[in-house]
Amino acid sequence: MSHVAVFPGSFDPMTNAHLDVARRAAQLFDRLIVGVLHNPKKRPVFSIEQRVALIRESVADFDTNVEVQDFDGLTVEFAQRNGASFIVRGLRAVSDFEAELQMAHTNRKLAASVDTVFLMSALEYGYLSSTLAKEVAQFGGDVSGMVPGPVAAALRLGAAGG
Ligand code: PNS
Numbered sequence: 001m002s003h004v005a006v007f008p009g010s011f012d013p014m015t016n017a018h019l020d021v022a023r024r025a026a027q028l029f030d031r032l033i034v035g036v037l038h039n040p041k042k043r044p045v046f047s048i049e050q051r052v053a054l055i056r057e058s059v060a061d062f063d064t065n066v067e068v069q070d071f072d073g074l075t076v077e078f079a080q081r082n083g084a085s086f087i088v089r090g091l092r093a094v095s096d097f098e099a100e101l102q103m104a105h106t107n108r109k110l111a112a113s114v115d116t117v118f119l120m121s122a123l124e125y126g127y128l129s130s131t132l133a134k135e136v137a138q139f140g141g142d143v144s145g146m147v148p149g150p151v152a153a154a155l156r157l158g159a160a161g162g
Pocket of ligand 1: 008009011037073074075076103107
């Protein structure tokens with residue numbers, strides 16, 4: 001039986017913490033689909049096309065079992081459309097836990113056949129967030145250790161362009 005997982009998120013933009021989770025999840029599952037949400041609740045800095053393209057570039061050296069798609073609506077439906085029985089999420093610190101627990105239970109209620117698997121973020125990336133990386137870049141700080149190379153370049157362009 002082949003094990004398929006989705007790794008959903010806003011990825012505005014992908015950080016090294018996300019990249020590390022994606023890399024490890026790709027080793028655990030036969031197929032991993034990174035799902036980039038069109039999230040009407042958030043006003044993203046990067047368009048959906050940019051976010052998808054930046055993730056594709058960032059995972060280009062991974063095994064070929066990783067793909068990137070954008071999606072709308074419920075994560076469980078995105079998972080089911082792709083034949084995935086697992087949702088992967090990263091946990092950076094205990095502060096992530098409560099919201100993730102709620103999401104995992106909600107998703108389980110919606111689709112009992114889709115389970116959530118948590119991976120602890122690598123220790124060195126435990127402090128990272130997309131929001132902080134954007135803020136550092138906005139003020140001209142060095143984000144090279146925080147985000148994948150293609151994202152750092154895009155943030156630098158954004159910062160330079162105002
Ligand atoms: O990167 P984020 O913003 O923490 O990701 C949150 C995400 C996209 C996983 C979550 O908001 C989500 O699954 N949204 C899709 C709508 C949905 O399925 N809601 C019900 C489960 S919480």
